[in-house]
Amino acid sequence: MTYCISIKLDEGLVFLSDSRTNAGVDDVSTYRKMTIFNEDEDRTIVLMSSGNLAICQSIRQILIRKEQAESIWNASSLLDVAETVGEAIKKIHKRDSPTMNDLGVEFNCSFILGGQIKNEECRLFKIYSAGNFIEAGTECIYFQIGESKYGKPILDRVLNPNMNLNVAAKCALLSMDSTLRSNISVGLPLDLLVYEKNDFGISNYLSITDENSYFKEIRSSWGSYLREAFNHLKDIDWSNSKLRHSRDTYNKQLLQKKISK
Amino acid sequence: MTYCISIKLDEGLVFLSDSRTNAGVDDVSTYRKMTIFNEDEDRTIVLMSSGNLAICQSIRQILIRKEQAESIWNASSLLDVAETVGEAIKKIHKRDSPTMNDLGVEFNCSFILGGQIKNEECRLFKIYSAGNFIEAGTECIYFQIGESKYGKPILDRVLNPNMNLNVAAKCALLSMDSTLRSNISVGLPLDLLVYEKNDFGISNYLSITDENSYFKEIRSSWGSYLREAFNHLKDIDWSNSKLRHSRDTYNKQLLQKKISK
Numbered sequence: 001m002t003y004c005i006s007i008k009l010d011e012g013l014v015f016l017s018d019s020r021t022n023a024g025v026d027d028v029s030t031y032r033k034m035t036i037f038n039e040d041e042d043r044t045i046v047l048m049s050s051g052n053l054a055i056c057q058s059i060r061q062i063l064i065r066k067e068q069a070e071s072i073w074n075a076s077s078l079l080d081v082a083e084t085v086g087e088a089i090k091k092i093h094k095r096d097s098p099t100m101n102d103l104g105v106e107f108n109c110s111f112i113l114g115g116q117i118k119n120e121e122c123r124l125f126k127i128y129s130a131g132n133f134i135e136a137g138t139e140c141i142y143f144q145i146g147e148s149k150y151g152k153p154i155l156d157r158v159l160n161p162n163m164n165l166n167v168a169a170k171c172a173l174l175s176m177d178s179t180l181r182s183n184i185s186v187g188l189p190l191d192l193l194v195y196e197k198n199d200f201g202i203s204n205y206l207s208i209t210d211e212n213s214y215f216k217e218i219r220s221s222w223g224s225y226l227r228e229a230f231n232h233l234k235d236i237d238w239s240n241s242k243l244r245h246s247r248d249t250y251n252k253q254l255l256q257k258k259i260s261k
Numbered sequence: 262m263t264y265c266i267s268i269k270l271d272e273g274l275v276f277l278s279d280s281r282t283n284a285g286v287d288d289v290s291t292y293r294k295m296t297i298f299n300e301d302e303d304r305t306i307v308l309m310s311s312g313n314l315a316i317c318q319s320i321r322q323i324l325i326r327k328e329q330a331e332s333i334w335n336a337s338s339l340l341d342v343a344e345t346v347g348e349a350i351k352k353i354h355k356r357d358s359p360t361m362n363d364l365g366v367e368f369n370c371s372f373i374l375g376g377q378i379k380n381e382e383c384r385l386f387k388i389y390s391a392g393n394f395i396e397a398g399t400e401c402i403y404f405q406i407g408e409s410k411y412g413k414p415i416l417d418r419v420l421n422p423n424m425n426l427n428v429a430a431k432c433a434l435l436s437m438d439s440t441l442r443s444n445i446s447v448g449l450p451l452d453l454l455v456y457e458k459n460d461f462g463i464s465n466y467l468s469i470t471d472e473n474s475y476f477k478e479i480r481s482s483w484g485s486y487l488r489e490a491f492n493h494l495k496d497i498d499w500s501n502s503k504l505r506h507s508r509d510t511y512n513k514q515l516l517q518k519k520i521s522k
Contacts, residue, residue, distance in 0.1 A: 032515055034515050035515060035517060036515050036516050036517065037517045038516060038517075038518075039518050039519045040519070064517055069517070069519075073519055147410075149408075149410030149411050149443070149444075150410050150411070150413060150414055151414075152411060152443045153411055153412075153414075153439035153440075153442060153443050154487070154491075156442055156443050157442070157484060157487055157488065158487075158488065158491055164496070166496045166497045166499075167496055169496075169497055170491070170494055170496055170497065171491070174491070174494075178414035179414075181414060181417055181418070182410070182413045182414050182417050183410075191515060194497075194499075202516070203499075204499050206497075214495070214497055214498075214501075217495065218494050218495065221493075221494055221495075222490065222494060223418060225486075225490030225493065225494070226415070226418055226419075226487075226490065227418065227419065228490075229483065229486030229487065229489075229490055230415075230419055230431070230432070230435070232482075232486065233431055233435075233479050233482055233483060233486070234475070234478065234479065234482075235425070235427045235428055235430075235431055236427045236430055236431065236455075236467075236475055237475075238427075238455075238464075238465050240475075254293055254295050254296060254297050254452060255297050255299060255463070256296060256297065256298045256299075256325055256330070257299075257300050258300045258301070258330075258334055
């Protein structure tokens with residue numbers, strides 16, 4: 001499995017991906033999920049992948065080959081790039097899915113595509129196994145692929161579109177931290193890219209290993225803050241009369257007595 | 262979907278379940294997932310269910326019918342009760358799964374069974390769709406069924422077996438809160454039962470609606486504490502020289518340049 005997240009903000013985009021892949025617990029390895037297309041200062045395009053690694057690699061290979069790469073480099077809109085990725089998915093689906101179906105293996109891949117092409121705003125897409133896609137808007141400002149559930153609560157609580165880019169990056173890293181702690185199929189190193197709108201470069205990129213002092217610090221502080229906050233919360237007081245009242249009213253629904261036989 | 266959690270502590274057991282059921286987004290209703298067997302002061306047995314509601318109800322109906330109910334009331338060990346539940350699952354599986362298979366519907370149910378029978382310690386089991394089960398031990402002190410991922414990180418950070426029962430109940434409620442916020446297939450009211458070992462009663466039970474002042478208070482305080490903790494965490498500083506170093510070293514792996522075509 002894997003976990004990738006991207007957030008679209010007024011100021012730009014945040015991308016974060018892990019690098020663990022596994023085909024069963026006895027076949028775990030490291031593979032970077034992020035590909036960055038950047039040159040000529042007219043476009044920064046980021047693609048992150050999740051799902052069957054053979055499928056994802058095949059699609060990536062198509063996209064960096066001459067013809068499709070040209071269509072990525074020449075696209076005047078990120079929507080066209082999303083379509084190019086969708087076409088590549090359909091091509092691999094056509095090629096590989098009959099045999100995979102025979103073997104009972106699901107054709108499973110998903111992508112996050114984001115970035116900016118000159119004369120456009122920043123855009124962010126989530127692309128599905130069928131090659132179709134959705135775009136982030138003002139209400140839905142983040143996309144996750146892979147093991148998304150563990151890290152979703154913190155995003156839902158904290159994110160908003162006019163947040164500072166680095167604050168949102170911190171939120172993405174905490175979301176990743178929760179995922180890393182609860183699921184061994186997600187692992188370091190991480191790739192973090194914070195893209196400021198109209199930059200058309202890759203000014204703020206970071207490869208995060210377990211040696212990274214910033215990530216180490218926020219992981220450990222976050223853990224301490226959470227435990228402290230937890231300890232500050234009031235414990236339940238069963239002597240409270242309102243509670244006692246509700247204790248007397250539950251029987252009918254839940255309780256089984258011997259007399260019911 | 263649903264979300265239930267149970268925690269086994271030195272002092273006793275905590276049980277918490279939601280009550281939402283849905284067969285598609287246009288068929289949402291409320292059904293309590295918790296059944297309590299208690300009488301004669303020699304046993305308190307709690308069963309919580311998740312999965313296909315028709316399956317879960319069928320299994321529950323079997324368990325409260327004369328013969329099986331007797332075996333629950335007469336069991337001298339909770340292990341025997343787990344086996345009785347397992348047998349009920351197998352019975353319904355045999356009866357319903359052929360037609361369900363034909364219709365492409367998965368035979369999907371899981372249960373948490375916990376409690377205490379006189380002359381035994383508190384015990385806690387997780388029972389699968391196949392009727393087989395596992396028991397909680399000193400390393401693995403909690404079980405979740407249903408939508409378990411959203412609420413797992415807080416459990417992994419906070420729980421330990423010698424925790425006070427009410428503190429663990431608070432942790433279960435926060436785990437539920439994260440799940441409620443991120444997944445609409447889980448909903449109020451909640452059933453909370455905190456069982457103190459050797460009680461053989463149901464002294465501390467609470468039905469929690471959105472009117473419940475304790476739950477309202479910890480939800481809102483927890484949200485504020487989290488945002489406060491989040492704001493206290495240091496933001497990333499891109500001018501840091503160590504970061505800049507790593508920014509120069511990523512190109513080979515991730516970056517696509519036009520020259521690659």
